[in-house]
Amino acid sequence: MIERTYISFFIILFLLIFDSCHFANSQVYLAKDFQNSSNFVESIPLPYNESERVREDLYALFASYRMSCTGIEITEKNELYVIMRNGARILYDDRKHKSFEEKLANPDLKDMLEQKYVPGPVKENPAENFDPGRIRVIPFFQAIYGETQKDVIRNTLNIEFVKHHVAFNSIEGASAALQKVHKNLSILIKEKPELTKYVVSIAGTLKWRVIAGTQRLSPHSFAMAIDINPNQGAYWRWWAKGDIANIRREYPQSIISIFEEQGFIWGGKWYHYDLMHFEYRPELLLKHWNGERGKNDL
Numbered sequence: 001m002i003e004r005t006y007i008s009f010f011i012i013l014f015l016l017i018f019d020s021c022h023f024a025n026s027q028v029y030l031a032k033d034f035q036n037s038s039n040f041v042e043s044i045p046l047p048y049n050e051s052e053r054v055r056e057d058l059y060a061l062f063a064s065y066r067m068s069c070t071g072i073e074i075t076e077k078n079e080l081y082v083i084m085r086n087g088a089r090i091l092y093d094d095r096k097h098k099s100f101e102e103k104l105a106n107p108d109l110k111d112m113l114e115q116k117y118v119p120g121p122v123k124e125n126p127a128e129n130f131d132p133g134r135i136r137v138i139p140f141f142q143a144i145y146g147e148t149q150k151d152v153i154r155n156t157l158n159i160e161f162v163k164h165h166v167a168f169n170s171i172e173g174a175s176a177a178l179q180k181v182h183k184n185l186s187i188l189i190k191e192k193p194e195l196t197k198y199v200v201s202i203a204g205t206l207k208w209r210v211i212a213g214t215q216r217l218s219p220h221s222f223a224m225a226i227d228i229n230p231n232q233g234a235y236w237r238w239w240a241k242g243d244i245a246n247i248r249r250e251y252p253q254s255i256i257s258i259f260e261e262q263g264f265i266w267g268g269k270w271y272h273y274d275l276m277h278f279e280y281r282p283e284l285l286l287k288h289w290n291g292e293r294g295k296n297d298l
Helices: 002-024 037-043 051-064 100-105 138-145 149-155 171-191 193-198 244-250 253-260 282-293
Strands: 027-030 069-074 080-084 089-091 156-161 164-169 202-204 225-228 264-266 277-280
Touching: 037 051, 051 069, 051 080, 051 282, 080 138, 089 138, 138 149, 138 171, 149 156, 149 164, 156 171, 164 171, 171 193, 171 253, 171 264, 171 277, 171 282, 193 253, 253 264, 264 282
Parallel strands: none
Antiparallel strands: 027 069, 069 080, 080 089, 156 164, 202 225, 225 277, 264 277
16 A cells, blocks of 8 residues: 555656646736737747748737737747646647548637638638638637636626627627627618618527537537528528528628628638628738738737
8 A cells, every 4th residue: 555655655646746847848928018909919939830820810819819828938839728727738730631520529729710601791701611710629718708607607797689688709899899789780770671671689699508419519508699580591401492602692791891890700601601690700800900010900
């Protein structure tokens, strides 16, 4: 018994020494030491050849989630991790060649930001598997909005949304953004009452669940997405009526634009379309806007 105790002690001691050596050989950079996200990201001596793409991605994350993304760690193996407020370390690039389905199931941050979301009118159906925003690193969003259902509920606010009341996450400005959508959408519907049918019912915001047909947590689990009237929003798993290209184009651009202006993406722009779905993803909009007008924090 004593011998086993000594063996266990030395194993634990070895692991502690190994772990401390690992962090000793890593470089950690903290965002709080810099005036803004742009200066912080530009200061990082990135290990990758494609450094401009990496900087664009990191800037989008740190500018969009300022409270939650607190630092960057670069290991001696040139692995880059985003350090989160809750202590989580999220790998940027696992350097694996993955299929689309593998990226959905086990993505890194690079995968999540690979496909570019473009706001504005939909002109045609997207290419196969072009779903900007559907690839999500779940631990990243857990670190932001809540690791458990109880955590998420604690972080939500009950807010007004076009004659409804919905629960939405208050972290990182998500609920504030939806309140601005509510304000602008209410004005639009007053001017164009025929658009009321798109918001006459709400299919949901907060619901801790997995996405149908998968084991992945839905963004609704984090109260960061809203589904508006499903009768006006085709969904790829069950919709079989008419030409989806026309259905996408016929969805009111005025509604889509109001959401996009506040950092929401629209599921109608996905190959695996979900026209009722709007999701708070300011990092994807920021990547587009940076390409259009340069780097400026939201």
